[in-house]
Amino acid sequence: MHEIGVRETVNFLGLTFNIETLKMTWLAMGIVILVACLATRNLKVVPQGWQNFVEMIILWLHDQIDAMMGKRGRMLAPFIVGLFMFLLASNLIGLVPLMASPTNDLNTTLGLALLVVCIVHCLGLYFKGGHYIAHFFQPTPVFVVINMIEEIAKPITLAFRLFGNILAGEILIIVLLKLMPIWMPIPSVAWLAFSIFISCVQAVIFTMLSMAYLANAVREDHAE
């Protein structure tokens, strides 16, 4: 980031793009794909090295998916695995000097949140049909207002939580580096360490909340 809050933009086909965000997104995607390729290049039935790490992530997510969503959730497993790995990579590359997180741009986080919410509603309609629409009007039709506010709040909170956390982390790194003399690195190093933690936690939170929302739509509800 060169100057806080100012983004380079390019115009393409009459549309405006934040070019730095896109570059960093592609970098994050590249890292994710590279890690995935390296980890799965030489798969063996008896795991070894990186394979353990990838298997650990996938098994953990499978457990979460099975617990929250039931059988249908397995279909969404690649989406969730991808979401988690992409967010983790995105959040972490912002901590490298001269780089920025794609997730410090609201376009990225809101885009992902809207994508999740769209998938939730599509799957809800696909699996439950009329029941899915009906449950917005329960227990009484008046509740539709509250339910609508909740549904609208979902993507907004999801997007702004991640965006705010990551942007704040990066701003504070820059501020600390400017405030502190070069011989006093402790505050910025401490904040950097905390940012690593925050990056991981935010990736987990975004993924878990997405799973929770998706679970509502996908889970077989015996009560209905």
Add this chain to the structure above:
Amino acid sequence: MIEINATILAQILNFLILVVLLRAVAYKPVARLLQQRSDKIKGDIDKAEADRKAAEQTLAQYKAQLSDAQQKAQAIVDKANLAARQEHDAAVEETRKEIERMKQSAQAEIESERNRAFEEMKSQIVSLSMAAAGKIVSKNIDTKENDKLVNDFISKLDKSMFADLK
């Protein structure tokens, strides 16, 4: 700082591309591998269980065969014992009969021997008596009279004198 523009569409597209790529490159192989591994473990466990059952069955079979063999061996021993006893009894019986037979033949021989001795003695007594009598009455008695006399004497002697020999 917070401005929504076409980047949002690009980001959605980017992420969808990433998901598709990841699914093809990483998720599918790993999930397949995990499935393979769980299948393999399940297969191994099933196989171990089957092997254990087979081993138990074989053991039971062997035990049954062993006890069967023991029973058969016992039967053979019993049969042999019985046969030996029968043979022994038969041999004893045979020996007893043999002894009996030998005893009888010995008695018969004794009898015949005694008869023969008796006849011999009788003839010797006759000749001795004849010789003795001849010497005593050599002058006046003729042979006819003599024979008659001697025979009478002998037949009397037969009953009275040798009664204890019988």
